[in-house]
Amino acid sequence: MDVKTVCLGMLTDGPASGYDMKKCFESSFGHFFPAGYGSIYPALATLARNGMVEFVEVPQEGKPDRKVYSITESGREELLKGLSNLNPTHKVRSEFLAIVWFAHLMSDEQINTVIDNKLIEIEGFLKLFEAFPDCECDDVPKGAQFVAGFGQHMAESIRTYIKDNRDMLTDLDEEPDVKVAIGS
Amino acid sequence: MDVKTVCLGMLTDGPASGYDMKKCFESSFGHFFPAGYGSIYPALATLARNGMVEFVEVPQEGKPDRKVYSITESGREELLKGLSNLNPTHKVRSEFLAIVWFAHLMSDEQINTVIDNKLIEIEGFLKLFEAFPDCECDDVPKGAQFVAGFGQHMAESIRTYIKDNRDMLTDLDEEPDVKVAIGS
DNA sequence: ATGCATACTATCAATTTGATATATAAAATC
DNA sequence: GATTTTATATATCAAATTGATAGTATGCAT
Numbered sequence: 001m002d003v004k005t006v007c008l009g010m011l012t013d014g015p016a017s018g019y020d021m022k023k024c025f026e027s028s029f030g031h032f033f034p035a036g037y038g039s040i041y042p043a044l045a046t047l048a049r050n051g052m053v054e055f056v057e058v059p060q061e062g063k064p065d066r067k068v069y070s071i072t073e074s075g076r077e078e079l080l081k082g083l084s085n086l087n088p089t090h091k092v093r094s095e096f097l098a099i100v101w102f103a104h105l106m107s108d109e110q111i112n113t114v115i116d117n118k119l120i121e122i123e124g125f126l127k128l129f130e131a132f133p134d135c136e137c138d139d140v141p142k143g144a145q146f147v148a149g150f151g152q153h154m155a156e157s158i159r160t161y162i163k164d165n166r167d168m169l170t171d172l173d174e175e176p177d178v179k180v181a182i183g184s
Numbered sequence: 185m186d187v188k189t190v191c192l193g194m195l196t197d198g199p200a201s202g203y204d205m206k207k208c209f210e211s212s213f214g215h216f217f218p219a220g221y222g223s224i225y226p227a228l229a230t231l232a233r234n235g236m237v238e239f240v241e242v243p244q245e246g247k248p249d250r251k252v253y254s255i256t257e258s259g260r261e262e263l264l265k266g267l268s269n270l271n272p273t274h275k276v277r278s279e280f281l282a283i284v285w286f287a288h289l290m291s292d293e294q295i296n297t298v299i300d301n302k303l304i305e306i307e308g309f310l311k312l313f314e315a316f317p318d319c320e321c322d323d324v325p326k327g328a329q330f331v332a333g334f335g336q337h338m339a340e341s342i343r344t345y346i347k348d349n350r351d352m353l354t355d356l357d358e359e360p361d362v363k364v365a366i367g368s
Numbered sequence: 369a370t371g372c373a374t375a376c377t378a379t380c381a382a383t384t385t386g387a388t389a390t391a392t393a394a395a396a397t398c
Numbered sequence: 399g400a401t402t403t404t405a406t407a408t409a410t411c412a413a414a415t416t417g418a419t420a421g422t423a424t425g426c427a428t
Contacts, residue, residue, distance in 0.1 A: 186414070
């Protein structure tokens with residue numbers, strides 16, 4: 001599955017421009033399937049060339065024209081093909097874990113900063129979920145709810161693991177600062 | 185951080201060929217930082233060109249020559265630069281979650297198979313950890329232990345979440361098959 | 369005997385990344 | 399009042415990565 005398939009999937013929710021899709025990748029999709037302009041625009045161009053999507057150019061005032069894409073019938077068939085993978089991947093690419101793997105080559109201070117920053121990042125991410133608690137309200141598709149819950153569960157799980165095990169990584173956990181009794 | 189940095193890191197454990205490194209990516213590193221021949225060989229070529237690594241060609245009988253690479257002093261400095269990122273990424277690219285997001289476009293049977301297969305895959309992955317229980321034994325660096333534990337914890341967490349929430353995704357959880365009492 | 373696994377190297381097209389270019393207007397900051 | 403940033407929108411480019419394939423030889427299994 002590539003960005004083309006995901007773009008087709010997004011268009012089943014209604015017409016959208018490349019810019020709209022980029023925002024969608026930023027807000028939700030990108031957390032588990034990232035894409036930037038450099039993959040979105042070529043994907044849309046290819047899909048249009050092959051008749052999977054159609055577009056109309058909507059003139060704007062003072063802004064570039066919008067190209068608003070819609071999925072076609074061929075596009076819907078292509079999408080179902082793209083989704084029909086019974087062994088889909090789930091890949092992680094983590095600079096964080098690579099750095100931690102080589103912790104013994106680095107200073108305790110460096111590692112501690114990396115860990116602190118990662119915990120802050122996770123905390124910020126988890127705050128996003130407090131906003132809409134278990135949004136099983138409206139017409140949000142069950143799949144999206146499952147994926148959102150997955151993300152939240154993962155973030156909590158990572159936070160827990162890091163907090164519970166970070167002291168493995170530094171020689172002295174938190175510079176003991178033990179005042180040895182003088183004259184003992 | 186790119187594959188070059190990780191290759192340098194691997195070489196701090198001792199000299200190795202591209203083939204050796206590929207096996208290392210397959211067995212451990214690849215679970216959180218994947219790389220194939222197509223990135224390893226170009227990485228080693230670039231590193232050699234820039235004096236970050238040196239290599240000797242070791243003739244073999246009936247097999248192609250081995251090119252055995254070693255890290256240089258410049259390489260060690262370059263590695264430390266590569267590791268000195270205080271905000272390293274942790275990215276997920278999941279066809280699995282993308283498919284699940286669009287579950288409403290698919291049949292229950294398809295989704296159930298995808299989920300079953302994923303659970304089997306996770307089960308298989310977790311069996312790898314039973315082999316060496318908490319390998320804090322030898323001289324395995326703490327960083328590697330932390331990362332291995334991280335992987336195990338994540339896999340368990342994903343398994344739990346999927347098992348607890350998979351029924352969100354299908355209309356009827358497991359084809360009820362309720363035999364209604366006749367004549368009630 | 370024919371195919372598959374292991375041991376090595378390496379390359380290639382297609383895809384993706386991350387940054388940048390272009391252009392205008394509104395909002396924020398100084 | 400001037401400057402910077404943010405938002406709206408398009409698009410492209412070099413570099414990196416993916417996933418597959420090619421080449422060459424030995425051994426093992428069916």
